[in-house]
Amino acid sequence: MALTNLYLTPTALLISLALMLGGCQSLNSQPDRSLYQQLGEREGIENVVEDLLYLIVEDERINQQFKGMDVARFHQNLTDQLCELSGGPCSYTGREMRELHSDMDITDTQFNALAENLILAMEQNDIPTGAQNRLIKQLLPLYPDIRNL
Ligand code: HEM
Structure with a gap:
């Protein structure tokens, strides 16, 4: 394999990892539990988002x-x-992703920083690794809207 093929941008790396790990779901010990349940349902997700907020405030790459x-x-x-997105009984009623993030000039580094903090917040809440990767995979289609591409 040519050396150039081994070079991956952080975003490409994140996408490759999510796809690879998404394909390993059958290795998960509880493959039939829905993602929503694995995240701890509404209360579990609320806790993850709260911890994510603390991590955002501390993160110099994105807190501004x-x-x-x-x-x-x-x-x-x-x-x-x-x-x-995880299959729970909720509806997002906020503004469109593209509209919300359009004036922010979000970089790949910042997008990845947020994804990294979300993974850390899930880790802090003992969410199984398979579920973490499945949620990240659900977020990837939002990438072009958030980056305003
Ligand atoms: C996977 C990545 C992301 C997702 C799923 C996401 C999701 C969201 C959602 C659902 C909202 C609406 C919250 C509200 O109504 O206040 C929001 C708002 C916001 N997002 Fe993102 N976001 C992502 C990435 C980012 C990144 C990388 C940044 C900046 C570094 C960012 C900055 C913001 C800000 C500042 C708001 C508040 C906007 C306002 O109050 O008008 N987001 N985001």
């Missing part, structure tokens, strides 16, 4: 972007979104 935002609304809307 979040200055002045409505924390309660963010918590509610992101919880609804993750709940819906």
Whole structure:
């Protein structure tokens, strides 16, 4: 394999990892539990989003972007979104992803930083690794809208 083929941008790496690990679901000890249940249902997702907020505040790569935002609304809307994407009985009623993020000039590094913090928050809440990867996989289609591509 040519050396150039081994070079992956962080985003390509994240996507490859999610696809590879998504394909390993059969290795998961509880393959039939829905993703929503594995995340701890609504309450589990609320806890993950709360921990994600603390991690965002500490993260110099992205915290400037979040200055002045409505924390309660963010918590509610992101919880609804993750709940819906994981197959839970919720509906995201916030603004469109592209519209929300259009003026932020979000870079790949910042997108990956948020994904990394979400993984850390799930780790802190003992979410199984297979479920973490399945949720990240659900978020990947949002990438072009959030990056405004
Ligand atoms: C997978 C990646 C992402 C997802 C799923 C996501 C999801 C969301 C959702 C659901 C909202 C609505 C919350 C609300 O109504 O306040 C939101 C708002 C917001 N997002 Fe993202 N986001 C992502 C990446 C990012 C990144 C990388 C940044 C910046 C570095 C960012 C910055 C913001 C900010 C500042 C708001 C609040 C906007 C406002 O209050 O007008 N997001 N995001």
